[in-house]
Amino acid sequence: MTLPLLISVPHGGHTIPPRLLEKCLLSERQIIKDGDEFAQAIYAPLESEVASYISTDIARAVLDMNRTEDDLRRDGVVKTHTCWNEPIWKESLTEEEARWLIDTYHLPYHQRLSEQAKRTDLLLAVDCHTMAANGPPVGPDPGQERPQVCLGNVNGKSCPDEWLSIMQDAFRKHFSGVVTVNEPFSGGYITKAHGKEMPWLQLELSRGNFATPWEKSSWVLSSLKHAVERIKLL
Numbered sequence: 570m571t572l573p574l575l576i577s578v579p580h581g582g583h584t585i586p587p588r589l590l591e592k593c594l595l596s597e598r599q600i601i602k603d604g605d606e607f608a609q610a611i612y613a614p615l616e617s618e619v620a621s622y623i624s625t626d627i628a629r630a631v632l633d634m635n636r637t638e639d640d641l642r643r644d645g646v647v648k649t650h651t652c653w654n655e656p657i658w659k660e661s662l663t664e665e666e667a668r669w670l671i672d673t674y675h676l677p678y679h680q681r682l683s684e685q686a687k688r689t690d691l692l693l694a695v696d697c698h699t700m701a702a703n704g705p706p707v708g709p710d711p712g713q714e715r716p717q718v719c720l721g722n723v724n725g726k727s728c729p730d731e732w733l734s735i736m737q738d739a740f741r742k743h744f745s746g747v748v749t750v751n752e753p754f755s756g757g758y759i760t761k762a763h764g765k766e767m768p769w770l771q772l773e774l775s776r777g778n779f780a781t782p783w784e785k786s787s788w789v790l791s792s793l794k795h796a797v798e799r800i801k802l803l
Contacts, residue, residue, distance in 0.1 A: 571618065571619060571620050572618055572619045572620065572793060572794065572797055573619075573620050573690055573691055573692040573693070573797065574619040574620060574621070574691065574692065574693055574694065574695060574793065574797065575619070575620065575621040575622075575623070575682075575685045575691050575693070575694035575695070575767075576612060576615055576616070576619050576621070576622045576623070576694075576695055576697055577623050577624070577682060577694065577695070577696045577697060577759060578605075578608055578609075578612045578613075578622075578623070578624035578625075578697050578698075579624070579625060579629075579633075579634035579635050579678065579696065579698075579759060580604045580605035580608060580629040580633075580634070580635065580698055580699075581604065581605055581608035581609045581612065581613075581624055581625075582604065582624070582625045582626040582627045582628050582629070583597070583600050583601060583604065583626070583628050584626040584627055584628055585600070585628060585631055586627070586631065586670070586673075586674075588666075588669075589631065589662070589666065589670075591659075592658050592659050592660060592662070593631075593657065593658065593659075594655075594656055594657060594658060594659055595630055595651070595655070595657055599630070599651065599653075599655060600628045600630050602651070602653065603628070603629055603630040603651040603652055603653065603655075604628055604629040604630065605629070605698050605699040605700075606699060606776055607699050607776060607782040607785075608697065608698065608699050609624075610782035610783065610786065611697075611699065611774065611782050611785050611786045611789065612624075612697045612786070612789070614783075614786050614790070615786070615789070615790055615793075618790055620688075620690055620691055621685050621688070621691065623678070623681050623682060623685075625674065625678055627674050629648075630648060630651055630657055631647070631648070631657070631670065632646065632647060632648075632670045632671070632674055632675055633645070633646050633647075633648065634674075634675060634678045634679070634759065635696070635757040635758050635759050636757070636758050637758050637762075638671050638675055638676070640758075644707050646671065646675065647662060647667040647670055647671070649661070652705045652706070652707045652708065653705055653706060654706050654707070679759075679762070679763075682694070682759065682763050683763065683766060685767070686763070686766035686767040691767065692768070692797060692800065692801065693728065693732070693767075693768045693769070693770065693797075693800070694763065694767060694768065694769045694770075695769070695770055695771075695772050695793070696756070696757070696759045696760050696769060696770070696771045696772065697772050697774075697789075698771065698772065698773045698774070699773070699774050699775070699776050700715055700719065700754070700773045700774065700775055700776065701715070701775075701776055702714065702715060702775050702776055702777035702778075703715065704753065708753070709753045709754070710753045713753075715753060715775050715777075716746060716747035716748060716749045716775065717744045717745070717746030717747055717748065717774070717775045717777065717779060718740045718744050718746075718747075718748040718749070718772070718773070718774055718775070719748075719749045719750075719751075719752065719753060719754050719771075719772075719773040720733055720736050720737055720740065720748065720749070720750050720751075720770055720771070720772060720773075721750070721751050721754050721755040721756040721760060721770060721771040721773070722750075722751065722755070722756060722760070722764075722769075722770045722771075723751075723755050723756040723760055723761050723764060724751055724755050726761070726764060727756055727760045727761065727763075727764025727768065727769040727770060727771075728764065728768035728769055728770050729768070731803065732768065732770070732796075732800050732803075733750060733770060734750075735796050735799045735800055736770065736792070736796045737750055738796075739792040739793070739795040739796040739799070740788075740792045740796075742792070742795065743788040743789075743791045743792045743795075744788055744792075745779065746775075746779060754771060754773050755771070756769075756770070756771040757771065759771075772789070774789070
């Protein structure tokens with residue numbers, strides 16, 4: 570049975586738009602490392618299991634779907650440096666180039682997410698990420714070991730705390746390590762903005778080597794199935 574879920578995967582892409590390739594300093598490995606490594610391997614298999622699945626091929630290093638369009642920080646919507654403090658561009662992007670990125674990729678992504686809130690067959694949306702096993706320099710927890718799973722509902726603002734507690738219990742049944750709530754991440758722009766339209770939560774999986782991406786994918790699916798069954802009974 571298809572799960573009544575919307576899955577969003579905003580940081581699994583590795584593509585640099587062709588018009589910007591000559592300006593980009595990053596190697597393929599740096600692009601992968603700045604994004605949500607293994608996200609495609611973990612979450613793409615869920616596409617056939619859920620009612621709606623939205624992702625992007627554009628690399629996070631170029632354009633971050635999980636930032637507001639007016640976030641001009643170096644780690645903002647159009648970045649100047651990776652999360653590892655590596656410069657991205659040989660020369661700064663022009664305002665026109667930055668605006669083109671936002672209009673071409675960022676706004677349509679969010680329009681697609683907003684459209685899903687009109688559906689009556691969706692119970693919950695999940696913004697799916699992977700996180701470094703230890704916090705990177707620009708993270709909220711530089712150098713600190715992270716849990717296997719972090720679930721966020723913007724501290725109760727994007728979905729009911731009872732639902733989040735059910736999710737935490739479900740993930741604890743299928744993952745062997747620590748499963749936290751709203752720590753170190755409570756939810757980014759996607760969860761905050763679209764959580765006003767329908768229930769959303771953010772899922773962060775550690776990229777630690779405690780399991781293969783395929784095992785993590787299977788455990789995520791089992792956890793989501795378990796949680797949905799319980800939430801539907803409320």
